[in-house]
Amino acid sequence: MALLEVHDVHSHYGNIHALKGVSLTVDEGEIVTLIGANGAGKSTTLRTISGLIRPSAGSVRLGGRDIAALKPHAIVAEGVVHVPEGRGIFARLTVDENLSIGAFIRSDAAGIAADLERVFESFPRLKERRRQAGGTLSGGEQQMLAIGRGLMARPRVLLLDEPSMGLAPILVEEIFTIIRRLNAEEGTTILLVEQNALAALDVAHRGYVLETGVVRLSGPAGDLKRDPAVIEAYLGV
Amino acid sequence: MAVLTPYGRRGLIVGGVIVFLGLVGLLEAFSTRSIINVLRTAGGKPVAVTLLSLPELLALIVAFVAVRGLLPARPRALDAFGAVGCGAAASAVTAAFVRLGPALGAGGDGFELRDVFIHATPELFEVLGSFAWHLPLAALAAVAVAFVRPDVRRAVTAGAIAVALVGVLSDHVTILLDHNGVPRASTAWFLRGKSLTVAGAATLFGGVAALRWLGERFRPVADRRLAARPARDRRWLRRGGIALAGVALIALPRFAGSYHSEVLNQVGLFVLMGLGLNIVVGFAGMLDLGYVAFFALGAYTMGVLTSPESFLAAATVPGGQPVGPVGFWLALPVCIVVAVIAGTLLGVPVLSLRGDYLAIVTLGFGEIIRVLALSEWLKPFLGGSLGLKRIPPIKVPWLAIGDGCAARGIDVPLCVYRLAIDGPDKPQKLFYILLAGCVVAAFVALRLKDSRHGRAWMALREDEDVAQAMGIDLVRTKLMAFAIGAAFSGLSGAIFAPKLVSIFPHSFNLLISINILALIIVGGMGSIPGVIVGALALVGLPELLREFAEYRLWAYGIVLVVMMLYRPEGMIPSTATLRELRPDDDASPGDAASPSPAGPGTAVAAAGAEARA
Ligand SMILES: Nc1ncnc2c1ncn2[C@@H]1O[C@H](COP(=O)(O)OP(=O)(O)O)[C@@H](O)[C@H]1O
């Protein structure tokens, strides 16, 4: 049984039918990527999983348990942590404060302290800027902070929405290296939404291609990378 | 020449502002307040002649701030020239007004300036006529200050604020000295009549400036020495400081006397409410404009429960027993619970509202409570516009120990009998109750700020959606802020009712909510010491400047605008606000927030001066 199972989910923004029956699964220890053009519904899918939007039909299961009806904070408590598009750093709060809010749902002080050290190991640059306001960090550092903050909740599934957005190529590479390492070394399960399809398919095990609210294609990342339709639509120059 | 144009224009504006201050009556109302005076012999007898009056000080501040705002960081000769020109232009405007003003309407053509501006009296023209040399001088001072080293500048500013504050409030200083039995002869060199002497002003200025300078100079050394001491020593030092502050506060009403204790009580009520609203607005970032509602609920609950005239006192339980009024201490928890319930009930419908919408709905809530209290429908219970009467004073058993012992000729320990103030309901006694309330509230707020809830509020304030994505329960977090905020306000209201004996619906109008919000903004959003400083400045100071009452709201407006322009983070900012508004300041928040006991008027000068620093 898959750890995260999204089954035939429909979501609306008022009259706009953004998701028209999306299904996908993420297994424990996997990186799964969801690629697609701007406006395809990738962020909506993540928002639906994390409960920020209530689906109008379909189910979202975590470890077999339906979480679609839960409130967002309860879904975080279940282990699904969403790092939103645009990072959502608390700009006026320090790096430390941002990270401590990430661990909000936990009460094991010792575990939190240990995880803080682990985050600083993964992102040494954050450690140097612990007392700096989040809003004064560079784009890459903010993304690291957003991911680190997500990790502080010790998620069972980490939902990353376009972590490469707006970053210089060298930083994009660094972020993807970190994503791969988090998965390989710490076993973090990740659902990665990306417009940068090439890089995403490079780190992911499997992938889904979303088009206007519908899953068009899915399969192992290697296969998708070679698929002529994908190459033409998303990987072409 | 083009460089000079803005100075000239600014000068005309300054002149206009001063004339305006006169036409609304502010200058005339203040004209009897003298800050510094000198002795002159007139007809063989020495008379005290005002050297600097409050209207003149106000004009000086306006001109100083205006010029300072125009000057570049490194003024050149042309700037100095322009600044003096600015002052001269302002002087010219006031002089022209003094010349032409009385002529208006003298022509017998049926028009009288006084028909439009009732304050355009001969006295006003006299006051304005004395401004000739002040404005260019203030402009020159602004230029001079730009060349002074920043540390010296801050010292000079502190000295000037101290002189202004003590000078303006010298009648109160005299009352306090008299109350404490200080013979007038021993302070005559310092205070004469209702103002400072030149020697007094010079001493005060020098003393405060020197202290400020030395403090700034040696603070880092002291901090470093202290940091080198073991943590245990530091803890003891802090406890000692707290104990000392405690003793000072306990002794305060004895030295303050009954009138000034009353003023402190007024401040205390607003500190309590400010601490509560600070949780809602400052911590959780929800703009609540109906906060007075909980104050009203606390007060009315107290009134209904304790007044022998309330419907409850006359009611009977099913067995035929009269219910009767209950005592303050029994009613107090009920008041707080009622406020908490109301806070939660208000919270539920506004959960999904943000910003402006939230402000408008809460505004309505505040009015609804007042209108309900005023309504015919609830008149049998709440008294309608006649309100509730004969709310008994608060009785504190142990505060009477001293009285009892003294009556029996028993010698009681110093601390106990110093607390004892004769009479059952003196403001001095109420002070202790408010002090206890404020200490508890401040402690709770302080602990909450650093707690899990505090972090949740902080996240909520920054970004509701992301907070949710971090696992924060919006419903619980918001309701909690509303409920705790309401509790503090309910407590304040519960003390307010017996303090006033009678309460009326019109005591609970929108202005109270605005007042509390203003004091939080002036003190510094989210900052607990800021609430206290804000309450002292916006509630205490106007209370001491009686003739000011009419202009209170007007001054609030000005203070808020000036604050937003020059020091938007407030007088004692919280660290998060400081980070946003002064991102490139390397100075630690403590440094930038040198707490100065400044009032509205002087805050303008301080804010202006420091914003340029
Ligand atoms: N808050 C919103 N209100 C209304 N429509 C929205 C909102 N957010 C997204 N949409 C619409 O839903 C569709 C999917 O959007 P989104 O999930 O953000 O796409 P993607 O993340 O793939 O770029 C788009 O057509 C978009 O215009």
Ligand SMILES: [Mg+2]
């Ligand atoms: Mg998106």
